[in-house]
Amino acid sequence: MALISTWFFVFLIASLIIYYILPIKIRYVALCLSSAVYMYFAGGILGTIVLASFVILGILFAKIMQSQFFSGEARSGLKRLVYIISMLLPVAALLLFKYINPFGIEAPMGIAFYLMTFMGFMTDAYQGAIREKISPVGAGLIIGFFPMMTSGPIVRYGENATNIKEGHKFCYINILHGIQRILWGTFKKLIISERCAVIVNTVYAAPDTFSSAFLVFAIFAFVLQLYTDFSGCMDIVVGAAEMFGIKLPENFDTPFFSRNVSEFWRRWHITLGAWLKDYVMYPVLHSELFRKFKKACKNKIGKKHGEKPALYLSMFISWTIIGYWHGGSLKYIFGVGWWFLAIIVLGELLSPFFGWIKRVLKIRTNNTSYHIFESLRTLMFVGVGLSFFRAASFSVGIDYWKCIFTNAQNQKGMLFSNDIYSLGLDLQDILVLIVAFIILLLVSIIQYKNAKKGTSVRGWLDQQNLVFRWTVYIILIFAVVIFGKYGQGYNAADFIYQGF
Template sequence: MFLLIFSTVLDYYTGIKIHENSKLSRKKFWLWLSIGINLGFLCVFKYYNFFTDSFANGLSLLGFNVHLGSLQILLPVGISFYTFHGLSYVIDIYKNRIEPERDFVEYSVFVSFFPLLVAGPIERATHLLPQISKKREFNYSNAVDGLRQILWGLFKKIVIADNCAEYANTIFNNSAGLSGSTLLLGAILFSFQIYCDFSGYSDIALGTARLFGIELLRNFAFPYFSRDIAEFWRRWHISLSSWFKDYLYFPLGGSKGGMLMTIRNTFIIFIVSGFWHGANWTFVAWGFLNALYIMPSIIFGTNRKNLDIVAKGKYLPTLKEFFSICLTFGLTVLAWIFFRASSIAHAFTYISGIFSKSLFKIPQFAGRSEAIPIMIMTVIFIIIEWFGREQQYAIAKLGAKWNRPLRWLMYYCLILAMYFFAGSEQQFIYFQF
């Protein structure tokens, strides 16, 4: 709480000082004071042990045995998210995009609005502050829509994510000696776990905010239906991707300095994005791999090719679109292995185990028979997501024209599914970031 309050006071005050000073040098002083202190806290609490351990390991390779002290501290809740909220606020003031908020309470609500505090989406002052400042009145249709999105988010988290987590953990934690098909299934299960876990949280956050008359930034737009990696990153964790684009990619020069600068800046934002997720080389490798994935579309200028939703207005995609979706999903699953693995060595061992002769065997793992109903539920989930892919969330319009008893039956079916398929409780993955 101290860090949250201190960060809020710091950015509130520095924002006013940036706006009040006419000299550019003074503006820069207050800007960099805010950036330096905020990132300093983030580095100490989140990355200090990582840097000291990596430095000591690097020296040990050169024959020097150094023992550096580590900090036995807990990562403060939501620090990555509210740090980025504050940074975007002071940078926007410095760039003259907004004026500072003079009401401290309203600014505090922007930083610590409870639905998004611990796991996003990462909001912008230009979007959220005006909504906080204006008078809001209860809107019945918005409340119904918000509750529907909360219900869908809970379904994704409790039924799909938590159950997929149970079997993904079993496979990843006992990967040695398992067949390639089993390892591939574990990677696919984790892919659905992290998607339903994080997008489920975002749905709950957006729906809860809508009950209060607040519209938060959309964070997911059916990313697993993407036809290339560039489209995937326009649809996955949208608020973070756009934050890095606006506050890191463009300030570094974006694509204005030619192809080499574009490639350099793309690698920087993907590696920093990986590092943002956690103090482990596996996250850096995950970011680096995604940067490699997106390079062909950057080099050949096809990264803005698929801007609209796939097969818009149609029931099924074309054969070309289907194979593009499968290829993109396959590459994404491969990258998620680095995200989930305990170490780089574990990730490479896991991947090498997939690409073996046992890839074509029937998967075998503890609890396989109990996992079959969950796999069926996951297939049903994918079908619902597909037919709702043109909406803000999958069931936004589902049952809208049905009579009330039938529509309520659908809601109770989702609630009963949560009751009967409730797996072991799993913490939201992005709480740790």
């Protein structure tokens, strides 16, 4: 049951009806049942068993670690052992299903996402970060609430459990906003992402037959494809949850307006970045070993720069894990991990030099044009990294870049000529893509500007007159239905991040 399928929407409506029919105190029952049914139909028996096992284990381990029995110093070793086991199990499951896979079984749906939530939950329980008594229902739902199952977001018990498990009153605005988000998500996925996918697949299938201009164009098409795919998926997930009155954390915050790569990663897949920072980077940085390392570095190279090696090393570990999490292969470790680490570290090391250039050339940095320049520069770095993400392997990614530097004058060369049709889209599809991209850009600008003021696009839309609002909704609905790439003769691909 894919997130964009008629069955999912029928299932969602049925779940909502059951949820709001039940008395408010036991509405969580509808969520638990829906989640179990969804997992069974979308993830099969194995997926259901694995998820159910981790839900039960999560509740059990968290309860044990929170119990009075382990509260004293005397039993801290035992508590630590429980924690280590609770962390080893998901790591083992990930290795077993995703990276080693000795039985050739397809990894259970969404395993990489809910196990991150699971591990975060275990760590919070171990560290005593969860003050309130752990609720089995809350614990079960932060791991297995059905909209989050396929692609996250990765949530934390403390911030989300109560909100998910408590019954929410029926609220027209929640339903309306949820539908808006789902509609916007399907617009991004079916109109933009699926069209970009045609271009990207065509070029990546035979990069040696395209000119450098097309190859570079395809990289940016992939960036757009990935963004609209993943953020579209998140819109559907967040929108579906919102219809139950549940507020899930956002995973995207207009990432392409970022001024540098660090900022980009704070705005792109936010919950994964936050998870790694909270559960990997900072704990590593504050570990005994790293403290000693920091101290040794300070003694050797001085106070000013002494902290940097430990920081970079902890970042290296985090970025490697980010890459590894996407998939065991080098293309992810380099393309989503090390490349960005290199840009961040280099940017920091060279910042005095860049500062000097700005001073000498008297470049004004506090204006829109410089912001645009920085955003485009960030986009370029992101594009380079993600070009490896899309390639079949790291070596294929290298070959792709070789083609970029050697195919300057190739067969299919001119972007603004009939050669454009060799990318797999006809004129009508290209026009639809351009118009949809402009709409996305305009909405993103409004989103970015409103975020600064603390408002949202939906808030802005809510303030408009009924005729305008309805016109927008109707255009969106029929744009998706008519121009969406799905159904007859074309099956919309699954979400890219659903594969992780």
